[in-house]
Amino acid sequence: xxxxxxxxxxxxxxxxxxxxxxxxxxxxxxxxxxxxxxxxxxxxxxxxxxxxxxxxxxxxxxxxxxxxxxxxxxxxxxxxxxxxxxxxxxxxxxxxxxxxxxxxxxxxxxxxxxxxxxxxxxxxxxxxxxxxxxxxxxxxxxxxxxxxxxxxxxxxxxxxxxxxxxxxxxxxxxxxxxxxxxxxxxxxxxxxxxxxxxxxxxxxxxxxxxxxx
Amino acid sequence: xxxxxxxxxxxxxxxxxxxxxxxxxxxxxxxxxxxxxxxxxxxxxxxxxxxxxxxxxxxxxxxxxxxxxxxxxxxxxxxxxxxxxxxxxxxxxxxxxxxxxxxxxxxxxxxxxxxxxxxxxxxxxxxxxxxxxxxxxxxxxxxxxxxxxxxxxxxxxxxxxxxxxxxxxxxxxxxxxxxxxxxxxxxxxxxxxxxxxxxxxxxxxxxxxxxx
Numbered sequence: 349x350x351x352x353x354x355x356x357x358x359x360x361x362x363x364x365x366x367x368x369x370x371x372x373x374x375x376x377x378x379x380x381x382x383x384x385x386x387x388x389x390x391x392x393x394x395x396x397x398x399x400x401x402x403x404x405x406x407x408x409x410x411x412x413x414x415x416x417x418x419x420x421x422x423x424x425x426x427x428x429x430x431x432x433x434x435x436x437x438x439x440x441x442x443x444x445x446x447x448x449x450x451x452x453x454x455x456x457x458x459x460x461x462x463x464x465x466x467x468x469x470x471x472x473x474x475x476x477x478x479x480x481x482x483x484x485x486x487x488x489x490x491x492x493x494x495x496x497x498x499x500x501x502x503x504x505x506x507x508x509x510x511x512x513x514x515x516x517x518x519x520x521x522x523x524x525x526x527x528x529x530x531x532x533x534x535x536x537x538x539x540x541x542x543x544x545x546x547x548x549x550x551x552x553x554x555x556x557x558x559x560x561x
Numbered sequence: 562x563x564x565x566x567x568x569x570x571x572x573x574x575x576x577x578x579x580x581x582x583x584x585x586x587x588x589x590x591x592x593x594x595x596x597x598x599x600x601x602x603x604x605x606x607x608x609x610x611x612x613x614x615x616x617x618x619x620x621x622x623x624x625x626x627x628x629x630x631x632x633x634x635x636x637x638x639x640x641x642x643x644x645x646x647x648x649x650x651x652x653x654x655x656x657x658x659x660x661x662x663x664x665x666x667x668x669x670x671x672x673x674x675x676x677x678x679x680x681x682x683x684x685x686x687x688x689x690x691x692x693x694x695x696x697x698x699x700x701x702x703x704x705x706x707x708x709x710x711x712x713x714x715x716x717x718x719x720x721x722x723x724x725x726x727x728x729x730x731x732x733x734x735x736x737x738x739x740x741x742x743x744x745x746x747x748x749x750x751x752x753x754x755x756x757x758x759x760x761x762x763x764x765x766x767x768x769x770x771x772x773x
Contacts, residue, residue, distance in 0.1 A: 389698070425727060508719025516727065
């Protein structure tokens, strides 16, 4: 696209690639279509069918599953007649025993942040879905949720659990409890939510709602 | 300007028109704004100055990685015996018990990924500083890969935390986190931040000789 064409265009009709800064003219996408940068191939925008409904459903499931995963019996250890069942809350309390922040940090990255992100998505999208407008502070909530995405580590924790189970096998017999499967389910739901969410679309909705369109 | 462009395939960038795309919501707006007009995020300019922060975070991350590997990650007490194992030592133990696959997972997550990440971030930052024009697509993809994979190094921190929480008094053995756990977690966090701070747009802008 030529320099003079783009220079005359209003900025809001343009889209700049976040991968390489190349300018493109924004155009309406068909459902299922993905717009990619002409130069570096990064995704500019997607239009995922049913995106908002799917994210709301996933967020609700996420809150329920993580609540179950945190409070329910996570693992049971047996060794020479001794039996011990621990929840993730027990595990965090044991780590934080000496006043160390480790237990709290653990709970935060595996349960706190995933739930907080899900609640933020509900806060942003549910009012739009039900009443056609955004709640106050929706932009701040969604920005926060995006920035926290790399720090929510439930899926990495699950791999850590698997490695721990192998390491412990020599010391004690170990069986996963319902909370283990709940967290596994939460990880699957998280993957579904990330696949369904198009950040650019949500920002467009927030912008339109603010402009009163 | 046209003569400078064959490398990157031509086209007009936001910088050419004094515009900037918000890195959070992608809205295109005047470059002089401090915060995005739509989402309120601080606008990140693709400037070489941001490399300073990348180098600082990367250097600190590498320094923290040294005690993370020299000090014990896991302290096991059983039958009055105290056993300390480092990250690599723990993986070797796993392999010695026949758990080859799990040993490989630990070694890849805790050793191979961090070391490759250090090298990748440094190489990308040097390429930008020198305005390298080679392998633009490859370097861009490498940056995306580093951002995607870097967080998986946390596996070992979770293993230590979980083992310490599970194997407590009441059992014949007890496990506590060793002094390496904190510097290791710190190293992962710092290099995650370094990768985030490295602006992929600079790879392309520097190749056009237009980086500021």
